[in-house]
Amino acid sequence: MKFLYAAYAATWVIHITYLAFLSRRYRRLRDEMQDLRKK
Amino acid sequence: MRRTFVILALLTLGLLSYALYEGLVAAPTEQTMGEVQRIFYYHVPSAVTAFTLFLINFAASIIYLARRSPRADALAVSTAEVGVVFCTVVLVTGPLWARPVWGIWWTWDARLTSTLLLWLIYISYLILRRYSTSGQTPVIAAVLAVFGFLDVPFVYMANRLFRTQHPQPVYFGGPGSGADPRMTFALLMNMAAFFAFAALVVWLRFRLERARQDFEETQALEALLQPDARSPR
Numbered sequence: 016m017k018f019l020y021a022a023y024a025a026t027w028v029i030h031i032t033y034l035a036f037l038s039r040r041y042r043r044l045r046d047e048m049q050d051l052r053k054k
Numbered sequence: 055m056r057r058t059f060v061i062l063a064l065l066t067l068g069l070l071s072y073a074l075y076e077g078l079v080a081a082p083t084e085q086t087m088g089e090v091q092r093i094f095y096y097h098v099p100s101a102v103t104a105f106t107l108f109l110i111n112f113a114a115s116i117i118y119l120a121r122r123s124p125r126a127d128a129l130a131v132s133t134a135e136v137g138v139v140f141c142t143v144v145l146v147t148g149p150l151w152a153r154p155v156w157g158i159w160w161t162w163d164a165r166l167t168s169t170l171l172l173w174l175i176y177i178s179y180l181i182l183r184r185y186s187t188s189g190q191t192p193v194i195a196a197v198l199a200v201f202g203f204l205d206v207p208f209v210y211m212a213n214r215l216f217r218t219q220h221p222q223p224v225y226f227g228g229p230g231s232g233a234d235p236r237m238t239f240a241l242l243m244n245m246a247a248f249f250a251f252a253a254l255v256v257w258l259r260f261r262l263e264r265a266r267q268d269f270e271e272t273q274a275l276e277a278l279l280q281p282d283a284r285s286p287r
Contacts, residue, residue: 022093025143026096026147030251037258041262
């Protein structure tokens, strides 16, 4: 059973990590756009 | 747009929860492998989703090479990135199934090796896109994507053409292949849920890429308009 739960948990850890990475890139791009508008 | 996204995200979440129930609870337990066989309901849909995303990447790359369309380029990079995430899931869940069933985490058979190679091809595609500073990067990446995709049919056919440690095809594998209808239903539910989830993530990634393209274009225009950017007389 531990392998089954590990596989299901690993799947969602991978997806959630990617979504967090995507969200960080969104924020960084938004900040850069704001900086460009201020210039 | 935002409201549509929220509605679709909630529907996908509902579908993923139901698919999880189907895979962990409703589907019958396989007789020889036991509970660990349920990894199949995440492993196979992740592989099918990754292959589909690489197929879209292949088509978008061809369109980009033919028309130099920035939208096609944005779609190509989005599908490659999300495809790599799903392919990573395949490469992680596979060994977690193999260890209790085969007694080993990994073996260098045609199916496993070609899947690892596929993952490495698309990782190199993403590294190229991320770190190359050449103006021709999207063109080079598109060519790599077109040739890289050739590995996808090979991965699919590997356990049909060669004797592999990886199990023979459960579906479309000729006489004797197939599974209990309740198992097939659980598999199809997970496949639908993973497709919906992948579509949402690709949508987010595509919008990010389009915004990045716009930003870079604006930045280039700004640089041209700067007084100190003018060439000296």
